[in-house]
Amino acid sequence: MAIYITGDIHGEPRERFAEPFANLTADDIVIVCGDFGLPWWSAKYGKSWGDKKRLNWLAKQPYTTVFVDGNHENFHLLNNLPIKIWNGGHVHEVRSNVLHLMRGEVFDICGLKILAFGGAHSTDRKYRVLDLSWWKEEIHNQEETENLKKNLQAVDYKVDIVITHAAPVRFLHPKTKDIGIDWSFFCDEVAELLTEIEPQLQYKMWYFGHYHLDWVDHECHCRGIYTEIDQLL
Numbered sequence: 001m002a003i004y005i006t007g008d009i010h011g012e013p014r015e016r017f018a019e020p021f022a023n024l025t026a027d028d029i030v031i032v033c034g035d036f037g038l039p040w041w042s043a044k045y046g047k048s049w050g051d052k053k054r055l056n057w058l059a060k061q062p063y064t065t066v067f068v069d070g071n072h073e074n075f076h077l078l079n080n081l082p083i084k085i086w087n088g089g090h091v092h093e094v095r096s097n098v099l100h101l102m103r104g105e106v107f108d109i110c111g112l113k114i115l116a117f118g119g120a121h122s123t124d125r126k127y128r129v130l131d132l133s134w135w136k137e138e139i140h141n142q143e144e145t146e147n148l149k150k151n152l153q154a155v156d157y158k159v160d161i162v163i164t165h166a167a168p169v170r171f172l173h174p175k176t177k178d179i180g181i182d183w184s185f186f187c188d189e190v191a192e193l194l195t196e197i198e199p200q201l202q203y204k205m206w207y208f209g210h211y212h213l214d215w216v217d218h219e220c221h222c223r224g225i226y227t228e229i230d231q232l233l
Helices: 013-017 046-058 142-154 170-176 191-198
Strands: 003-006 029-033 064-067 081-087 088-093 098-101 105-109 112-117 161-164 205-208 216-219 222-224 229-231
Touching: 013 046, 029 098, 046 088, 088 105, 105 142, 112 142, 142 191, 161 170, 161 216, 170 191
Parallel strands: 003 029, 029 064, 064 098, 112 161, 161 205, 205 222
Antiparallel strands: 003 229, 081 088, 088 098, 105 112, 216 222
C-alpha cells in the first residue's frame, strides 16, 4: 500500500494523475491538499457534465482519491453530499473512491494518524461572484473549529501527518520573504486558527497547498506542495 500527496488540481485530475499513477492499485491512496474543484457546476447551469466526466474517470481508477477542501470549491454541492466514516473519520462521498476529508477529522491510514483541515480565504474574491464562483463556507465555522479541537484532544494533540490548504503563518514567512511577497497577504482566518493550534501539536510533517509553490522546510517539518507529488509510504 502506498500513499501519495500533491497540491491543487483545480478540477482537472487527469493532467496530474494519468501518467504517474498509471500503475497504482486498489490499496493505494492519493491525497490532494485542497482546491480539488470537483464537483463545481450545479446542474442548473448546464455545465455539470464536465464535472461528471472527470469524476467518472477518477471513479474508474483502482486507487482512492481523497482531498481536503481549498477555497476554490463549490461548498453548496460539497456539503450536501452523503457523509460516511472512512478510516476512523468523517468524509463526504463524491464517488465511492473519491472522498472529501471533512474539517477537523483525524484518520488512521496505514498506521498513520492524519489530521485534515481545509479552507482558506479567496484573495481573488473581487473577481468572483458569491455562490457562483466563491462561497462563504471557504472559511471554517465555530462547529468545525470545535470539531478540530475535540478530535485533537482525543489523540492528545499527537498526529503523524497534517493535511491542510492554508498554513500557519510561521511556515509562510521565510518563503514569502524570499520571493518578495508580504506574508500578511496570506494571513487569513484559517491561517490564524492553524497558527494557534500548531504549537500544541506533535507531528512529523505538515503538508499544505494553496500557494502554488513547491518547497520543503525540514526545520519546520512542513511542505508546501503544488504540482509535485510526494510518496508518504
